[in-house]
Amino acid sequence: MSLLDTPLWEVVKGSFAAEVWDKIAPAVFETLYMTAIASLITLVFGLALGILLTVTNPDGLLPLKMFYNLSGWLINILRSLPQMVMIILMIPVARVLFGKSYGTNPCMVAIAACCIPMYARIVESSILEISKGKIEAAKSMGSTNTQIIVRVLLPETLPSLIRGFTVAIIAVLSMTALAGMFGAGGVGDIAVRFGYQRFQHDVLFAAVYVLIALVQIIQFCGNFASKRIIKKRNLI
Amino acid sequence: MSDVVLEVSGVSRTYYDDKKNAVEALRDIGLTVSRGEFVTFIGSSGCGKTTLLRLIAGLDEPQSGKLLLYGMEISGANPNRGYVVQQGGLFPWLSVWDNIAYGLKVRGQYRKHKADVAKYVRLIGLEGFEKSFPHQISGGMAQRVAIARALINEPELLLLDEPMGALDSFTRADIQDKLLELHRESGATMLLVTHDVDEAIFLSDRIFIMTPRPGKIKHILRVSIPHPRHRGGVDFFSLRRDILEQLELASAMPQPEYKI
């Protein structure tokens, strides 16, 4: 169905038809797969990089000016590239890494390259807000630097790390949709192929519902988890 | 003086603010503290009390001078110097029990010394609150936990930076009693920063009176009133007067309205 020859209401009704969802279902799974894997990569590397940034900060636990400046500089460069430019840039890189420049995995490299620096900055700013008193108390009770990271910095910032991760997952999701244009499959690919190239607006609408629902669910889970922790500590 | 625990000599610490102006927080500080002593640092805000305590804790380094603990130079933080701050030092995600056990856990001593945690919970009178979180107990209780959390590491020195500064006077008197009890029980040498003259007299063997800009020790007073001390005693008042005069606050303070 196209909006060109069908009234809006009919297209909306048609977008709930079974055959539309049959077309979309595999794409939804592709999107979920890409989002899950890319989010996991973002979480692991973003967290690690964010912690490294705070630890090597001139005022941090283990000041390493060279490393701090270099990684800060690299993060800023990666962050200044728009998502689409990053995807295009990663096509040759993916050819080197995976042997092909088309498909889901290459796009995940681009997603990671965009979202890891973003999450690293969120982690960094959360940890920097911890009061010095707590870190000093931990030091004077005999904690090693690793223990301070694991037993103080991470538990203290857990609620904001979760909220930040929610933002990161949503960014990953929106980027998977963009990556769909470059052969990554998923809901974004559906939107381009059916909604843009074939004017099947009912399919496009269905893709939009899926994206809206996913973002709502992710946001709800993130808020729920961080609120629970904050409530347990009675910080609100 | 026998059994010197802490020896500070010629210690200076200057900070530089954003405009590169020098702030001489401490100039040429020298002092010794003997084993088991309870000493207090008193002085107006900004005279370098916190700076001095942080240097002793090993959380900061002086530009010149030496800090020796049993003759060994202090470098870096160590559980043999417990450090308690005014407020917010507890870990909000850990229960009272886990806060007190923290030091044992990070040093891998928890299994062996689990009984110590129970002992300190009892000593600070918080039995029944082991599972409570910091926000569920009063400010006074929280400070007792903070003190127990430092003492469980059996420090040579317990450094207390205005631990009662944020408490009301009833709670404060309560913690002062507790602190004396803990001092007797643990035998730890205690260094307390306060701006409360009565608190200093009530607790200390010696009082270091400090003056700001640059931070210096102006005078050392020995308190020889035997324990238990009476907060309204006559000798208490004469000492109080001496200290207020040293702090140059005597004339600015209204005379107490007592008729004898």
Ligand SMILES: Nc1ncnc2c1ncn2[C@@H]1O[C@H](COP(=O)(O)OP(=O)(O)O)[C@@H](O)[C@H]1O
């Ligand atoms: N990190 C710092 N940077 C710059 N100036 C500082 C810093 N810490 C303390 N000072 C200054 O040093 C002086 C002594 O501070 P402090 O030791 O905190 O005093 P007190 O604890 O007696 O109130 C003050 O004038 C304070 O402004």
Ligand SMILES: [Mg+2]
């Ligand atoms: Mg202070």
